[in-house]
Amino acid sequence: MSTPAHQKTKLKKKSEAVVKMLEAGKISNKQLVFLIISILLSTTSIFLPSAIYQEVKQDAWMVIILVVLVTAAAAFVLALLGNRFQDSTIIQYSTKILGIPLGKVVGLLYIIYFIYINAIIFREFMDMITTSYMPETPSLVVCISLFIAVAYLVRSGIEVLSRVSEITIPVILLLLVVVIMMVLPEVKISNFKPVMETGLLEITKSIYVPLAFFLEIVTMLMLVPYVNKPAQVKRTFILGVVISGLFLLLIMFAVIGVFGNLVGSMNFSTLRVIKYIKLFNLIERVEPVIMLMWVYGISIKIAVFFYCSVLALAQWLNLREYKALVLPTGVIIITLSFIMWDSSMQLKTHVKTIAPFFIVVEIAIPAFLLGVSALRGIKGVRK
Amino acid sequence: MKKIIICLMLICFVLTSAGCWNWIEIENRGLVGILGMDKAAEKGKIKVSMQMIKPSEIKGGKEGGGGAGEAVVVYTDTGNTPLDALRNISRKTGRKIFLPEISILVIGQELAREGVGPIMDFWRRDHETSLRTQVIISSGKAEEVLNTKIPTEKVGGFALDKMLEATKFHSKAPVNDILEFNNDVKSETSSPATAALKVIGKEKDPSKESFSPGKKIIIDGSAVFKDYKMTGQLTEEESRGMLWVKGKVKSGVIIIPVPGYEDKTMDLEIIRSSSKIKPEIKNGKLSINIKVKQEANISSIPPVDINIEKSNFIDKVKEENEKAIKKEVLASLSKARDLNADIFSIGEALHEKYPRQWSQYEKRWNDLFPYLNVKVQVDASIERTGMITNPLMVNSR
Numbered sequence: 001m002s003t004p005a006h007q008k009t010k011l012k013k014k015s016e017a018v019v020k021m022l023e024a025g026k027i028s029n030k031q032l033v034f035l036i037i038s039i040l041l042s043t044t045s046i047f048l049p050s051a052i053y054q055e056v057k058q059d060a061w062m063v064i065i066l067v068v069l070v071t072a073a074a075a076f077v078l079a080l081l082g083n084r085f086q087d088s089t090i091i092q093y094s095t096k097i098l099g100i101p102l103g104k105v106v107g108l109l110y111i112i113y114f115i116y117i118n119a120i121i122f123r124e125f126m127d128m129i130t131t132s133y134m135p136e137t138p139s140l141v142v143c144i145s146l147f148i149a150v151a152y153l154v155r156s157g158i159e160v161l162s163r164v165s166e167i168t169i170p171v172i173l174l175l176l177v178v179v180i181m182m183v184l185p186e187v188k189i190s191n192f193k194p195v196m197e198t199g200l201l202e203i204t205k206s207i208y209v210p211l212a213f214f215l216e217i218v219t220m221l222m223l224v225p226y227v228n229k230p231a232q233v234k235r236t237f238i239l240g241v242v243i244s245g246l247f248l249l250l251i252m253f254a255v256i257g258v259f260g261n262l263v264g265s266m267n268f269s270t271l272r273v274i275k276y277i278k279l280f281n282l283i284e285r286v287e288p289v290i291m292l293m294w295v296y297g298i299s300i301k302i303a304v305f306f307y308c309s310v311l312a313l314a315q316w317l318n319l320r321e322y323k324a325l326v327l328p329t330g331v332i333i334i335t336l337s338f339i340m341w342d343s344s345m346q347l348k349t350h351v352k353t354i355a356p357f358f359i360v361v362e363i364a365i366p367a368f369l370l371g372v373s374a375l376r377g378i379k380g381v382r383k
Numbered sequence: 384m385k386k387i388i389i390c391l392m393l394i395c396f397v398l399t400s401a402g403c404w405n406w407i408e409i410e411n412r413g414l415v416g417i418l419g420m421d422k423a424a425e426k427g428k429i430k431v432s433m434q435m436i437k438p439s440e441i442k443g444g445k446e447g448g449g450g451a452g453e454a455v456v457v458y459t460d461t462g463n464t465p466l467d468a469l470r471n472i473s474r475k476t477g478r479k480i481f482l483p484e485i486s487i488l489v490i491g492q493e494l495a496r497e498g499v500g501p502i503m504d505f506w507r508r509d510h511e512t513s514l515r516t517q518v519i520i521s522s523g524k525a526e527e528v529l530n531t532k533i534p535t536e537k538v539g540g541f542a543l544d545k546m547l548e549a550t551k552f553h554s555k556a557p558v559n560d561i562l563e564f565n566n567d568v569k570s571e572t573s574s575p576a577t578a579a580l581k582v583i584g585k586e587k588d589p590s591k592e593s594f595s596p597g598k599k600i601i602i603d604g605s606a607v608f609k610d611y612k613m614t615g616q617l618t619e620e621e622s623r624g625m626l627w628v629k630g631k632v633k634s635g636v637i638i639i640p641v642p643g644y645e646d647k648t649m650d651l652e653i654i655r656s657s658s659k660i661k662p663e664i665k666n667g668k669l670s671i672n673i674k675v676k677q678e679a680n681i682s683s684i685p686p687v688d689i690n691i692e693k694s695n696f697i698d699k700v701k702e703e704n705e706k707a708i709k710k711e712v713l714a715s716l717s718k719a720r721d722l723n724a725d726i727f728s729i730g731e732a733l734h735e736k737y738p739r740q741w742s743q744y745e746k747r748w749n750d751l752f753p754y755l756n757v758k759v760q761v762d763a764s765i766e767r768t769g770m771i772t773n774p775l776m777v778n779s780r
Contacts, residue, residue, distance in 0.1 A: 131510060132510050133510070135510065190731070190735065193735040194734060194735045194736070194738035194741075196738075197738040197741075258562075259562065259566075260566050261566055261569040261570060262507075262562070262565055262566060262569055265507075265569075266507075272514065275513065275514070276513075276514055276515060276562070278515060285483075
């Protein structure tokens with residue numbers, strides 16, 4: 001309110017200059033890696049171990065390796081597409097490639113996808129908090145308090161968001177390693193035997209749910225234009241996928257090694273394994289630490305998806321500003337997260353049925369766009 | 384100005400919104416040392432008893448600061464399910480029971496024989512309970528165990544904790560927490576076996592002066608379960624036999640006859656042991672090889688005329704040692720066959736080695752297990768003879 005007049009005009013000029021871009025921020029490739037880790041690791045680390053164990057039992061860790069390999073290949077394709085159009089997002093170039101009507105349909109599909117995923121994450125987050133820590137706190141209170149923080153983050157722009165992730169994610173990863181080290185004395189190797197009991201076919205069959213989670217990396221196509229060195233995005237994508245995969249493998253190892261055949265029946269096996277820590281009768285109950293980091297990780301993930309949905313909507317509608325959309329979109333997301341599923345069990349089965357559709361949006365459509373653009377020879381501006 | 388107001392509002396918000404909905408101050412929580420579960424007199428009901436810790440008696444730190452009264456008080460109540468009974472108990476205590484601190488769950492034999500499924504499900508499902516809680520089966524009522532005073536500890540739960548911890552010195556009872564118990568239940572073939580205890584002795588007579596505690600709790604072998612139902616009990620010898628096969632014998636004493644003087648006994652101290660279960664399928668026939676490895680030291684020899692430096696003597700001791708271990712293992716094996724309970728996880732070993740053939744054995748395991756062809760092979764070694772060599776001869780001069 002007390003900004004000098006010349007500064008105000010400066011700000012105005014700046015905002016006029018970026019009308020086309022909607023977002024003037026710049027993020028480094030390193031920050032992009034952290035964003036990828038936050039979206040790939042924060043929900044998968046809680047929900048995937050049990051889900052995969054139910055399918056292939058003690059071979060669940062192999063599924064992770066397979067998924068990481070497939071995702072790395074998919075990330076390469078996505079990066080090719082991002083590289084081709086270094087100045088625009090998938091919402092913008094889909095109209096360039098497919099023409100206005102079809103391109104707009106594809107854009108809408110992505111907006112729905114971002115909002116949908118966000119509703120799922122919100123719901124998973126609420127379920128986790130309310131079942132494992134605060135059973136009597138109304139979900140809405142958990143949800144809205146998170147929403148306020150995330151909305152502020154989104155309104156601050158991509159630069160602030162990435163810097164927050166750059167500060168918190170390394171700490172989270174470090175804590176994760178420390179905590180897993182503390183579980184190691186409890187790991188029983190016999191819980192991993194016999195290896196390959198279910199056979200390669202079953203393992204391959206069961207990858208599609210975890211794959212749908214991992215291919216969420218498609219979100220990064222919204223952020224490619226804001227990266228410092230878009231030409232190196234291939235490396236960045238694959239690095240993010242591999243690091244997240246390694247950490248997930250570590251978690252999987254701890255969970256299966258400690259709980260053995262009970263993993264399949266657990267809701268939050270990762271939390272449970274950390275509750276099980278007891279070192280020298282001294283270090284016990286470290287789960288608040290892990291909870292803290294997950295709240296951070298999930299907040300960043302929600303913020304990324306939230307930001308992408310708002311930005312995509314603004315670009316789709318050719319708006320000059322995305323900030324005005326934050327509140328209405330947030331209300332839609334929260335409402336959806338409440339009305340779409342009656343119980344946490346329903347959410348689980350729903351995620352399983354919807355996963356193939358996600359995979360289509362996540363990799364089939366970008367691959368199609370890449371193919372068509374190559375055939376028609378359409379290219380964005382190279383930086 | 385506006386910013387300051389917003390900041391103040393935020394600070395107020397943070398201060399007023401601390402904690403969750405079901406937040407209870409620590410002094411209002413019901414801290415419990417041990418929890419006991421019994422079959423209630425009414426049909427289908429569960430009787431819960433617990434030793435609640437009196438905070439005023441525990442605090443104070445130094446001797447005398449805690450007051451002269453008892454540190455714990457035992458409450459009981461009944462309910463249709465474990466949680467129902469736990470909530471009913473609040474009618475008497477006025478506090479909500481704080482489950483995470485419970486380290487030991489004592490289950491009365493009557494209830495255990497009827498099935499502990501509901502208790503185990505509750506324990507795994509609830510967000511407060513710990514998978515580390517240890518399960519003990521009382522051969523009498525669990526309530527009686529909780530009512531027995533253990534003079535060395537103020538809180539009975541701590542004493543039982545130490546008793547379980549001390550099983551590693553004699554290896555005559557298994558120690559299983561909720562996690563291991565349920566792992567065995569979930570496995571299609573294994574049967575859980577967990578520590579058992581009983582109350583012995585009579586109430587102390589106040590008119591006679593004595594340092595003896597009167598009623599005592601004693602760890603007594605193990606209770607064997609088939610799925611969630613208790614089906615039998617192992618003696619201490621059989622329990623150690625089972626622990627040999629599982630490779631869980633950490634220490635203990637083995638009594639053997641002195642070579643050459645069969646009427647006298649000497650003893651050995653177990654230093655470490657390990658084991659391997661090797662299933663083998665040959666020409667469609669299944670046989671199980673159990674290999675137990677053990678290291679022991681000589682801990683006492685009666686005063687007889689022997690020279691232990693002759694290698695021949697140590698060899699004979701080794702032989703007797705192996706015989707003694709084999710006897711224990713075979714005792715547990717025959718009991719397990721009687722109960723048709725795979726307490727050794729032989730089925731899981733077979734599953735590990737022959738995953739392809741496993742499916743044809745898995746379903747028939749109940750019919751197969753009692754008639755399995757099991758070979759026991761013990762490989763013992765006598766490492767050291769203690770601080771002295773030969774025993775002092777009484778009339779050797």
